[in-house]
Amino acid sequence: MAAKRLNLREKYQKFTRDLAWEPTYQKKSDIFPQTEFEGIHIHDWDKWEDPFRLTVDAYWKYQAEKERKLYSIIDAFSQNNGQLNVTDARYVNALKLFLTGISPLEYAAHRGFAMAGRQFGGVGPQVACQMQSIDELRHCQTQIHTISQYNKYFNGFHDWNHMHQRVWYLSVPKSFFDDAMSAGPFEFVTAISFSFEYVLTNLLFMPFMSGAAYNGDMATVTFGFSAQSDESRHMTLGLEVIKFMLEQDERNVPIVQKWIDKWFWRGYRLLSLVSMMMDYMLPKRVMSWKEAWEMYFEENGGALFEDLSRYGIRMPKYWEVSVKEKEHLSHQLWATFHNFGHAAAFHTWIPEESEMQWLSEKYPDTFDKYYRPRFEFWRQHTKEKGRWYNPTLPMLCQTCQVPMLFTEPDDPTQICYRSSQYNGEQYHFCSDGCKDIFDDEPEKYVQAWLPVHQIYQGNCGGASIPEVLEYYHLVDGQDNKEYLESNDRANWLRWKGMADTEADREVQAVVNE
Amino acid sequence: MAIEIKTASIEPIRHTFSNVARRQGADKPASRYLEAMYDLQPTVNFHYRPLWDPDHELYDTGRTAIDMADWYAFRDPRQFYYGTWTITRSKQQDVAERNYAFVDKRNLLDLVGAGTRERAEAVFVPLRHAEYAANLNNMYICAYGYGTAITQAASFNAVDRLGIAQYLSRIGLMLDGNTCESLDRGKQAWLEAETWQPLRRLTEDLMVTRDWFELFVAQNFALDGLSFPLVYERIDGELQKDAGSTISMLNEFMNEWYGETSRWVDSVLKTAAAESDANKAQIEQWARHWCDRAGEALQPVATEVFGERADEVMAGLREELATRAKKKAGLDIE
Numbered sequence: 113m114a115a116k117r118l119n120l121r122e123k124y125q126k127f128t129r130d131l132a133w134e135p136t137y138q139k140k141s142d143i144f145p146q147t148e149f150e151g152i153h154i155h156d157w158d159k160w161e162d163p164f165r166l167t168v169d170a171y172w173k174y175q176a177e178k179e180r181k182l183y184s185i186i187d188a189f190s191q192n193n194g195q196l197n198v199t200d201a202r203y204v205n206a207l208k209l210f211l212t213g214i215s216p217l218e219y220a221a222h223r224g225f226a227m228a229g230r231q232f233g234g235v236g237p238q239v240a241c242q243m244q245s246i247d248e249l250r251h252c253q254t255q256i257h258t259i260s261q262y263n264k265y266f267n268g269f270h271d272w273n274h275m276h277q278r279v280w281y282l283s284v285p286k287s288f289f290d291d292a293m294s295a296g297p298f299e300f301v302t303a304i305s306f307s308f309e310y311v312l313t314n315l316l317f318m319p320f321m322s323g324a325a326y327n328g329d330m331a332t333v334t335f336g337f338s339a340q341s342d343e344s345r346h347m348t349l350g351l352e353v354i355k356f357m358l359e360q361d362e363r364n365v366p367i368v369q370k371w372i373d374k375w376f377w378r379g380y381r382l383l384s385l386v387s388m389m390m391d392y393m394l395p396k397r398v399m400s401w402k403e404a405w406e407m408y409f410e411e412n413g414g415a416l417f418e419d420l421s422r423y424g425i426r427m428p429k430y431w432e433v434s435v436k437e438k439e440h441l442s443h444q445l446w447a448t449f450h451n452f453g454h455a456a457a458f459h460t461w462i463p464e465e466s467e468m469q470w471l472s473e474k475y476p477d478t479f480d481k482y483y484r485p486r487f488e489f490w491r492q493h494t495k496e497k498g499r500w501y502n503p504t505l506p507m508l509c510q511t512c513q514v515p516m517l518f519t520e521p522d523d524p525t526q527i528c529y530r531s532s533q534y535n536g537e538q539y540h541f542c543s544d545g546c547k548d549i550f551d552d553e554p555e556k557y558v559q560a561w562l563p564v565h566q567i568y569q570g571n572c573g574g575a576s577i578p579e580v581l582e583y584y585h586l587v588d589g590q591d592n593k594e595y596l597e598s599n600d601r602a603n604w605l606r607w608k609g610m611a612d613t614e615a616d617r618e619v620q621a622v623v624n625e
Numbered sequence: 626m627a628i629e630i631k632t633a634s635i636e637p638i639r640h641t642f643s644n645v646a647r648r649q650g651a652d653k654p655a656s657r658y659l660e661a662m663y664d665l666q667p668t669v670n671f672h673y674r675p676l677w678d679p680d681h682e683l684y685d686t687g688r689t690a691i692d693m694a695d696w697y698a699f700r701d702p703r704q705f706y707y708g709t710w711t712i713t714r715s716k717q718q719d720v721a722e723r724n725y726a727f728v729d730k731r732n733l734l735d736l737v738g739a740g741t742r743e744r745a746e747a748v749f750v751p752l753r754h755a756e757y758a759a760n761l762n763n764m765y766i767c768a769y770g771y772g773t774a775i776t777q778a779a780s781f782n783a784v785d786r787l788g789i790a791q792y793l794s795r796i797g798l799m800l801d802g803n804t805c806e807s808l809d810r811g812k813q814a815w816l817e818a819e820t821w822q823p824l825r826r827l828t829e830d831l832m833v834t835r836d837w838f839e840l841f842v843a844q845n846f847a848l849d850g851l852s853f854p855l856v857y858e859r860i861d862g863e864l865q866k867d868a869g870s871t872i873s874m875l876n877e878f879m880n881e882w883y884g885e886t887s888r889w890v891d892s893v894l895k896t897a898a899a900e901s902d903a904n905k906a907q908i909e910q911w912a913r914h915w916c917d918r919a920g921e922a923l924q925p926v927a928t929e930v931f932g933e934r935a936d937e938v939m940a941g942l943r944e945e946l947a948t949r950a951k952k953k954a955g956l957d958i959e
């Protein structure tokens with residue numbers, strides 16, 4: 113008898129959702145206790161369209177092939193001291209930001225998708241989330257293995273996860289993921305799969321991966337490319353999740369819209385760290401933040417939301433503000449990190465003249481007018497009186513936790529301050545976007561572990577900068593401060609057999625107590 | 626020579642990450658397993674209490690009765706991180722694929738008597754549902770457990786279980802000539818047949834067990850510890866009398882997987898029990914309780930194949946498991 117062949121779709125259905133059954137000994141709501149409290153109504157989990165159909169055996173096969181290739185390249189990279197091929201040691205600071213800020217989020221995604229993969233009431237989304245969960249573990253681990261080589265030759269990487277949980281600016285990425293994971297499964301996937309991975313991922317991966325390619329970092333390029341096919345699965349999951357919720361019940365639409373608004377803004381604020389990395393930290397630049405925002409958000413994102421409008425979904429609230437801010441974002445960030453560079457786990461510097469020129473060209477309306485004078489002043493100051501660091505602690509936004517450094521959308525000379533009262537206390541925000549998020553769930557955001565408050569409350573080793581740095585495991589004089597005065601640079605010049613043209617320059621930098 | 630001088634001067638300034646150096650007691654090169662496992666999970670300074678569990682932090686040691694001074698004591702004897710796990714599984718997957726192709730091409734299943742085929746179908750196919758429960762249970766351990774050492778291994782286990790459920794489905798399709806009838810019959814049996822109700826009840830009870838370490842003991846030690854030897858050794862052995870090695874070839878993955886996974890399970894139990902008397906007593910109590918439940922749940926399945934001898938078979942399996950617990954983990958679960 114000729115065996116009838118199941119088509120891929122039928123086979124996949126049998127191999128996944130047919131495995132589940134309607135429980136009778138226990139209540140379904142006890143097995144999946146988190147599917148209702150967020151207010152999302154699901155009537156039929158079977159309407160879930162599997163965004164990709166990958167059986168486990170096929171998954172092992174494809175992923176193992178990728179892993180074999182990737183690790184053979186990582187091995188070759190370390191055997192050949194590939195870290196010496198990057199354009200300039202300044203580049204490595206972008207990787208420090210990546211390992212301390214992004215790799216821990218890959219791990220958080222691993223655990224968060226495990227939660228979603230256990231909690232969703234349908235096998236379709238369970239399996240998609242579970243596969244993403246282990247993909248994200250893969251990303252975290254391949255990043256550690258790649259960057260392990262850099263850690264052996266450069267400072268700032270050595271205690272990346274300790275720092276991630278403590279250092280002031282790393283609470284920006286950490287609180288972002290804590291926020292998503294502490295929400296329910298539907299908000300989590302809206303936040304991560306849709307808003308972050310589908311809408312904003314190009315603004316994270318393009319800068320780091322193309323940045324790596326432009327700057328001769330073959331190891332990072334390799335893990336980036338290797339993760340790409342995983343990411344395309346994650347992105348399709350993001351879109352399917354949104355469509356599924358929107359199609360299941362009309363009452364889901366306003367909830368989903370609210371989450372899209374929130375997570376767009378949260379993600380956008382997180383990406384402000386990437387903006388400075390693109391415009392200031394890459395010795396060889398790929399494109400400006402402004403160009404990237406135009407291409408990946410305004411054009412691509414615009415088309416996407418156009419497409420979603422048939423479900424009653426509109427562009428995320430305050431997207432216009434992001435468009436106004438694109439002229440300023442990276443400069444304001446880098447200026448802040450430059451001034452607080454004694455408390456950062458990477459080096460900072462004033463852009464060289466050619467780089468200032470590039471910034472002038474990319475930002476003709478704003479760089480020369482508002483930012484170049486600042487950088488030139490600081491350069492002059494360093495020459496005359498030594499490198500200056502800001503001895504105070506910045507005020508942080510209660511929601512995004514970025515220092516209050518953003519200016520009014522329509523007035524780049526005024527810092528933007530917003531505030532709300534809750535239970536007799538006043539809370540401060542960097543923007544209307546962050547204020548709205550707080551006002552919607554104040555009982556959540558008052559809990560935020562704000563690094564500056566924590567320092568004041570004595571929870572970070574003490575009140576002086578050396579004590580706090582010790583709490584951070586940030587080795588003063590090695591991991592932090594000015595690039596020109598760094599061991600990284602000295603080692604680099606020695607390894608590359610290059611002369612230090614400024615070798616006899618007096619080192620004057622001090623951290624003001 | 627200039628080149629020699631240049632290479633000689635490119636000395637690393639450290640050999641591993643600081644957290645790994647602290648755990649090793651020295652800054653010396655560390656394996657890929659250790660660098661990408663130690664301390665990956667955040668432990669402090671959480672921002673918000675989970676809406677779904679406001680009594681705990683996002684990651685919290687309080688989600689189990691087991692207490693450990695160091696949750697990274699649960700190192701995996703297999704040293705699996707994503708790369709080594711997936712490469713290991715893909716090799717096994719290759720073998721499985723070849724076995725399936727071999728059986729398929731030579732129509733070996735046609736040489737097996739109808740009665741034996743029916744028996745094979747009746748035992749193996751419904752188990753794909755039990756494997757799905759095992760998948761969710763291990764995802765639960767990954768999601769709510771503490772410390773990457775054990776949670777990452779649980780996530781691999783979870784995906785392995787989905788893989789096994791899919792292999793069992795394939796066996797069904799091979800037996801029914803790709804009509805899906807065996808899968809439908811198997812599901813019907815899982816839902817309604819007397820034989821399967823105690824096991825289905827057990828799996829549903831496990832899916833509402835909240836203590837993740839208890840779930841680890843119940844699923845990965847007690848239930849797997851009795852069901853895998855029952856199905857893939859005893860019942861497989863019984864079927865061999867008529868089927869030769871044909872069916873065993875289809876089960877090779879599961880057999881090998883169980884042997885390998887048991888090493889991990891045993892080491893987790895041994896480490897937790899050695900930590901304190903309280904842990905040991907708690908694990909023993911859980912293990913006894915869930916072994917009793919699993920034994921009862923599997924009894925009717927054993928009866929399908931062994932008839933009156935089922936009691937003896939189950940008692941033997943229970944004894945072997947107790948011996949394993951004693952020898953490999955220092956646990957007394959008689």
Ligand SMILES: [Fe+2]
Nearest residue numbers: 218247248251
């Ligand atoms: Fe990722």
Ligand SMILES: [Fe+2]
Nearest residue numbers: 248309343346
């Ligand atoms: Fe992803």
Ligand SMILES: [Zn+2]
Nearest residue numbers: 509512542546
């Ligand atoms: Zn803010």
